[in-house]
Amino acid sequence: MKNIAEVVIIGGGIQGISLAYHLARRGLTDVCLVEMKDLGSGSSGRSAAIIGHAFPTENCLPLIELSFAALMRFQDELDADPGYEPIGCLLLAGAQGAPDPSTGSGHCLRRRHALLQSRGIDSHLVDRETISRLTPGLNLEGIEVGLYGPRDGMVDPHSIMMAYAHHARRLGVEFAEGVKATGLQIEGDRVVGVHTTAGFIATPRVVNAAGFRAREVGAWAGMDLPITNLKRHIFVTGPIPTYSRSIPFTYEVEVAWYMRREGPGLLIGMGAVESDEEDPQVDWSFLDVVAEHSMHRAPALAEAEIKNGWAGLRPITPDDDPILGEASHLRGFFNDCGWGGHGIMHAPAAGMVLAELIVDGTTDRGNLTDVDISRFRAERFEGWLSGCC
Ligand SMILES: Cc1cc2nc3c(=O)[nH]c(=O)nc-3n(C[C@H](O)[C@H](O)[C@H](O)COP(=O)(O)OP(=O)(O)OC[C@H]3O[C@@H](n4cnc5c(N)ncnc54)[C@H](O)[C@@H]3O)c2cc1C
Numbered sequence: 381m382k383n384i385a386e387v388v389i390i391g392g393g394i395q396g397i398s399l400a401y402h403l404a405r406r407g408l409t410d411v412c413l414v415e416m417k418d419l420g421s422g423s424s425g426r427s428a429a430i431i432g433h434a435f436p437t438e439n440c441l442p443l444i445e446l447s448f449a450a451l452m453r454f455q456d457e458l459d460a461d462p463g464y465e466p467i468g469c470l471l472l473a474g475a476q477g478a479p480d481p482s483t484g485s486g487h488c489l490r491r492r493h494a495l496l497q498s499r500g501i502d503s504h505l506v507d508r509e510t511i512s513r514l515t516p517g518l519n520l521e522g523i524e525v526g527l528y529g530p531r532d533g534m535v536d537p538h539s540i541m542m543a544y545a546h547h548a549r550r551l552g553v554e555f556a557e558g559v560k561a562t563g564l565q566i567e568g569d570r571v572v573g574v575h576t577t578a579g580f581i582a583t584p585r586v587v588n589a590a591g592f593r594a595r596e597v598g599a600w601a602g603m604d605l606p607i608t609n610l611k612r613h614i615f616v617t618g619p620i621p622t623y624s625r626s627i628p629f630t631y632e633v634e635v636a637w638y639m640r641r642e643g644p645g646l647l648i649g650m651g652a653v654e655s656d657e658e659d660p661q662v663d664w665s666f667l668d669v670v671a672e673h674s675m676h677r678a679p680a681l682a683e684a685e686i687k688n689g690w691a692g693l694r695p696i697t698p699d700d701d702p703i704l705g706e707a708s709h710l711r712g713f714f715n716d717c718g719w720g721g722h723g724i725m726h727a728p729a730a731g732m733v734l735a736e737l738i739v740d741g742t743t744d745r746g747n748l749t750d751v752d753i754s755r756f757r758a759e760r761f762e763g764w765l766s767g768c769c
Contacts, residue, residue: 428647
């Protein structure tokens with residue numbers, strides 16, 4: 381492994397790998413990414429693989445539009461298939477359209493629809509009849525309204541990560557797997573290196589892309605990043621006749637329960653329990669909770685045989701926006717973390733804008749003027765500075 385680099389990225393999930401590629405593409409190739417296990421072994425290898433306009437916060441919408449554009453040119457740019465399948469996303473909500481976290485109440489799906497329309501994004505408010513046509517076999521008790529995005533859909537995070545890593549490597553980036561970062565070397569108000577289990581790397585720039593461990597890496601820089609890891613379970617069923625054809629990703633907002641096709645069966649996701657497990661394991665007793673709600677909402681799931689299951693962590697911030705940008709008190713220390721349940725869909729865009737910030741020192745140049753990443757800095761949170769360094 382190198383002992384000197386222009387940039388060290390801590391974390392080989394989809395965020396760190398996308399950044400490595402975009403830095404190299406912009407000509408900054410003297411980059412070392414350290415990953416304590418294998419590339420993609422964290423949350424990025426455990427997701428539901430959805431990209432959709434209805435999920436990001438309003439602040440993140442410009443990023444999602446950039447991500448979609450990147451996916452559309454992915455094959456040409458990287459000579460690889462990102463696995464984009466526009467199966468559509470269908471969000472379901474009760475009479476109030478689910479509470480909006482920013483106001484505590486209100487018609488959040490209706491507001492979201494108006495926002496998407498104002499940005500020219502294809503979005504449809506749908507009634508119960510249309511909901512039943514899009515996703516058959518649902519029990520719509522308590523459901524009043526749906527929000528349908530036909531362009532939304534699935535990607536293949538593994539293929540995206542491998543394509544970014546392949547091209548980054550080809551351009552000169554080093555990926556050091558099985559190497560754990562253990563601390564920062566700081567001189568005055570600058571970061572000057574990273575300590576790792578494979579030795580010291582001198583560097584003027586370090587990026588915290590450590591996902592569910594980002595809080596720990598932030599603490600090395602004297603930052604108290606308000607990230608909480610919430611564990612989500614996914615279970616995969618065998619074939620179910622009612623769902624033998626493609627359905628949209630169907631997401632009930634009030635309970636954060638969802639399902640979509642996965643191979644011949646269905647993938648079902650649910651759960652938000654705080655956890656800091658390094659390798660999150662399935663809690664099979666939680667299957668009872670998931671099964672109870674699944675059979676209520678989609679009674680055909682009573683016939684389902686569970687074939688597989690896994691669990692992963694979603695690193696969530698208080699406002700559900702990521703933490704992205706350089707720390708104001710420590711030159712050369714950048715955060716790219718706190719992506720919560722939306723880090724796959726934002727990765728192409730985040731890598732692009734952070735690479736621009738690192739290489740040019742600003743995101744005001746180029747074609748990214750619609751993306752104001754200054755609003756994503758950790759400094760927006762009270763008490764962000766822990767004062768421990
Ligand atoms: C069940 C589930 C479903 C999800 N579904 C979706 C979805 O449909 N769409 C979507 O967009 N997002 C989804 N997400 C969220 C998404 O998976 C994450 O936001 C995203 O993977 C975060 O990427 P990351 O690169 O920041 O983190 P990670 O993929 O976790 O990568 C961080 C990496 O850093 C490494 N690391 C940590 N500390 C160190 C250290 N000290 N030294 C070296 N390496 C270190 C870890 O080993 C890890 O590989 C889901 C998440 C879960 C759990």
